[in-house]
Amino acid sequence: MPDLLSIREIVILAFVLFAIGVLGVITRRNLIIILMSVEIMLNAANLLFVAFSRGFNDSTGQIMVLFVMAIAAAESAVGLALVIALFRNARSVMTNAMDKLKDT
Amino acid sequence: MKQEWIPYLIVAVPLLPLVAAILNAAIYAAAWRRPSARVQYWTILISIAAVIFALAAHFSVLHLHPSLVGEGSATIINPGAWLTLNYPLRLDWAFRFDALTSIMVPVVLFIGLMVQIFSIGYLSDRRNDYARYYAWLSFFMFSMLLLVVAGNLFVFFLGWESVGLSSYKLISFYVEKDAAQRAGKKAFIINRIGDAALLIGMFAIFRVANTADFREIALAFSKGSIAANHANFIALMIFIAAAAKSAQLPLYTWLPDAMTGPTPVSALIHAATMVTAGIFLMLRLEPVFVLAPQASMIVAWTGALTALVAAFIAVAQTDIKKVLAFSTVSQLGLMVLAVGSGAYAAAFFHLFTHAFFKAMLFLSAGAVITFKHHEQNIRRMGGLVRSRPMLALLFWLALAALAGLPGLSGFFSKDHILGAAFALKSGGLVIGSIAILVSLLTAFYSFRLGIIVFHGKPSEADVHHDDVHAAEPSVSFYLPLILLAFPAVAAGWFGLPELFTGYESRFFSYFNHNLPIAPYEFVSLMQWHLAHHAEMMVVAAGSAAALIGVVGALLWYGLMRRRPVAEGAYHGMFSRLSLNKLYIDEIYQAVLVNNYRKIADKVSDMDFRIIPAMSDGVGHLVQTVGSIVARLQTGALAHYAAYSFAGILLLLLILLGTV
Numbered sequence: 189m190p191d192l193l194s195i196r197e198i199v200i201l202a203f204v205l206f207a208i209g210v211l212g213v214i215t216r217r218n219l220i221i222i223l224m225s226v227e228i229m230l231n232a233a234n235l236l237f238v239a240f241s242r243g244f245n246d247s248t249g250q251i252m253v254l255f256v257m258a259i260a261a262a263e264s265a266v267g268l269a270l271v272i273a274l275f276r277n278a279r280s281v282m283t284n285a286m287d288k289l290k291d292t
Numbered sequence: 293m294k295q296e297w298i299p300y301l302i303v304a305v306p307l308l309p310l311v312a313a314i315l316n317a318a319i320y321a322a323a324w325r326r327p328s329a330r331v332q333y334w335t336i337l338i339s340i341a342a343v344i345f346a347l348a349a350h351f352s353v354l355h356l357h358p359s360l361v362g363e364g365s366a367t368i369i370n371p372g373a374w375l376t377l378n379y380p381l382r383l384d385w386a387f388r389f390d391a392l393t394s395i396m397v398p399v400v401l402f403i404g405l406m407v408q409i410f411s412i413g414y415l416s417d418r419r420n421d422y423a424r425y426y427a428w429l430s431f432f433m434f435s436m437l438l439l440v441v442a443g444n445l446f447v448f449f450l451g452w453e454s455v456g457l458s459s460y461k462l463i464s465f466y467v468e469k470d471a472a473q474r475a476g477k478k479a480f481i482i483n484r485i486g487d488a489a490l491l492i493g494m495f496a497i498f499r500v501a502n503t504a505d506f507r508e509i510a511l512a513f514s515k516g517s518i519a520a521n522h523a524n525f526i527a528l529m530i531f532i533a534a535a536a537k538s539a540q541l542p543l544y545t546w547l548p549d550a551m552t553g554p555t556p557v558s559a560l561i562h563a564a565t566m567v568t569a570g571i572f573l574m575l576r577l578e579p580v581f582v583l584a585p586q587a588s589m590i591v592a593w594t595g596a597l598t599a600l601v602a603a604f605i606a607v608a609q610t611d612i613k614k615v616l617a618f619s620t621v622s623q624l625g626l627m628v629l630a631v632g633s634g635a636y637a638a639a640f641f642h643l644f645t646h647a648f649f650k651a652m653l654f655l656s657a658g659a660v661i662t663f664k665h666h667e668q669n670i671r672r673m674g675g676l677v678r679s680r681p682m683l684a685l686l687f688w689l690a691l692a693a694l695a696g697l698p699g700l701s702g703f704f705s706k707d708h709i710l711g712a713a714f715a716l717k718s719g720g721l722v723i724g725s726i727a728i729l730v731s732l733l734t735a736f737y738s739f740r741l742g743i744i745v746f747h748g749k750p751s752e753a754d755v756h757h758d759d760v761h762a763a764e765p766s767v768s769f770y771l772p773l774i775l776l777a778f779p780a781v782a783a784g785w786f787g788l789p790e791l792f793t794g795y796e797s798r799f800f801s802y803f804n805h806n807l808p809i810a811p812y813e814f815v816s817l818m819q820w821h822l823a824h825h826a827e828m829m830v831v832a833a834g835s836a837a838a839l840i841g842v843v844g845a846l847l848w849y850g851l852m853r854r855r856p857v858a859e860g861a862y863h864g865m866f867s868r869l870s871l872n873k874l875y876i877d878e879i880y881q882a883v884l885v886n887n888y889r890k891i892a893d894k895v896s897d898m899d900f901r902i903i904p905a906m907s908d909g910v911g912h913l914v915q916t917v918g919s920i921v922a923r924l925q926t927g928a929l930a931h932y933a934a935y936s937f938a939g940i941l942l943l944l945l946i947l948l949g950t951v
Contacts, residue, residue, distance in 0.1 A: 210937055214934045217929075217930075283929045286929075
């Protein structure tokens with residue numbers, strides 16, 4: 189069965205996804221959205237793993253993806269728990285509210 | 293007694309006073325808060341015992357020594373290297389015992405002993421300072437003895453510098469007096485000039501002779517391989533050093549100021565330990581001077597002019613110690629004149645006789661000052677002969693010796709110098725006439741001093757205070773004076789002129805036969821041989837000049853009862869010049885000190901501007917850079933995230949670019 193998309197196109201897609209993730213981390217102030225953006229970046233990497241695994245006919249990449257997904261699940265569990273703890277503390281999930289250590 | 297002891301005994305001579313100095317310093321450090329009579333007795337006992345043992349050591353050496361006459365008779369001790377640098381620069385602990393040493397050591401020790409005994413009474417109102425005083429006094433004698441027994445220039449220099457240090461400490465002994473501190477500093481700073489010249493001279497000698505040892509220097513200079521201009525340069529440098537220590541013309545101003553120290557210290561400085569060091573240096577380096585006729589002429593002229601200027605100034609001084617101080621400068625001028633004209637034995641002989649009568653003069657002046665309750669102005673003295681006839685007799689004896697009255701020690705030694713001055717080939721008549729004039733002035737101011745202090749009407753102060761004799765020290769004052777009176781009268785008989793006796797006197801033959809290089813060639817280069825009748829003329833002229841001075845003083849101050857007028861009153865031109873010391877101190881102040889201060893002010897101004905600017909500049913730089921860098925730190929999380937991504941991107945680009 190011929191591939192729907194070539195590796196080249198998948199790499200571009202992964203790049204775009206990654207860039208979206210980066211921009212999200214940089215520009216958004218909502219911690220939940222930042223976490224989501226991190227997930228997008230991870231998935232961009234996953235996409236590359238899968239694509240190259242397919243392209244090189246090597247299943248190592250797909251195994252890596254399983255690992256990454258497990259870690260991502262753990263990470264989002266910890267991350268969201270942190271967000272909840274912060275929200276209880278500061279009644280907000282915005283990064284600009286977290287300025288307790290700032291010298292003003 | 294064995295010969296092997298000689299080196300130890302020679303080294304013991306300077307070391308004993310050093311031990312006394314250290315012990316006294318320890319006593320002072322331990323007991324200055326709780327001074328007790330017991331501690332004071334120990335201080336004096338230690339100091340005097342050290343000197344007596346040193347004298348004993350010296351005379352044991354003389355007794356054991358096979359002979360001090362002739363070639364190679366000097367004992368040289370070299371216990372080892374002090375410092376070894378690149379060959380041939382080696383600094384040894386070398387000591388030397390020869391004819392010059394054998395006469396100088398007992399003079400220093402004897403005068404020092406007299407001064408120590410006298411000081412017990414003189415400082416009896418400052419007993420708490422005994423330990424400090426005797427520590428420095430002993431150190432002073434140690435320094436001078438080290439200089440005298442030094443076997444090479446480096447050990448000599450060590451003694452020379454220590455002499456400067458201890459004179460500074462003793463001149464400014466009265467710590468509460470501002471003038472004493474200034475005088476101490478002045479002495480120290482002016483001596484620095486000489487020290488610099490001595491260092492230059494030392495290194496120049498080292499350069500041309502490759503050695504610092506006195507015996508090897510004499511060998512090197514006697515071989516004739518030293519260029520004349522080198523010898524002249526070295527001689528000049530040595531002379532500048534001697535001029536600072538021995539108070540010669542451009543550099544004498546510290547000596548009259550040094551009168552602010554305790555009077556016994558003045559006696560020591562003027563007779564034995566300080567001012568004689570310069571003359572001693574020139575005699576020690578006689579091998580250099582015999583090769584330097586041009587420099588010797590400068591030496592002779594400087595000595596003659598110093599003698600004249602100082603004698604002139606002494607005539608109108610009203611401070612008893614200033615008169616004596618200027619008389620010392622003048623007598624030192626005569627010694628320097630003798631060195632310059634090649635009459636080394638005459639210079640040393642005058643140093644020898646002068647030490648006794650000048651120590652005696654200063655000590656009796658100290659007694660006068662004590663009896664007059666710290667009054668030093670001779671205008672407020674007079675008639676002291678009635679209450680203290682003994683002191684008057686001793687003072688007059690010393691004055692007569694200074695004036696050079698026939699038969700006393702000053703007469704014989706001065707006569708040798710007059711003879712040498714007249715015999716000079718170039719300018720002999722002028723220098724000789726100056727020396728005659730100096731004799732006249734010397735006799736005049738000596739008798740003026742004696743008449744004003746001891747005769748005439750007693751001052752009112754005396755009438756009131758005359759009944760407190762009992763509390764005054766008598767043994768510690770009169771014992772040293774009486775002991776000094778014998779050599780002050782008789783020291784001249786060791787060196788009777790050949791003219792009277794027909795043979796060379798013991799002192800002169802002993803000295804002349806032990807000079808490192810026989811100076812006969814040099815003397816015949818510098819001096820005519822005086823005919824018998826010419827020598828008689830010189831003796832007659834010298835005696836006549838002294839007598840004219842004496843008679844003049846007797847007429848003016850004795851018969852006509854003139855007294856020195858008050859300092860502010862009108863003076864004729866000559867007496868004003870003399871009273872104000874020819875304004876030399878003022879000239880130095882205006883020309884040297886003030887300009888130096890101006891330069892120093894400028895430099896300190898730079899200090900206060902440039903160095904703060906530099907240190908502030910560093911601070912400003914750090915602040916500016918910091919404030920620029922600080923702008924990156926916004927506190928917004930987004931910015932930091934952007935920076936780290938940018939960093940990763942950059943790394944990635946670099947990696948991609950290179951791999």
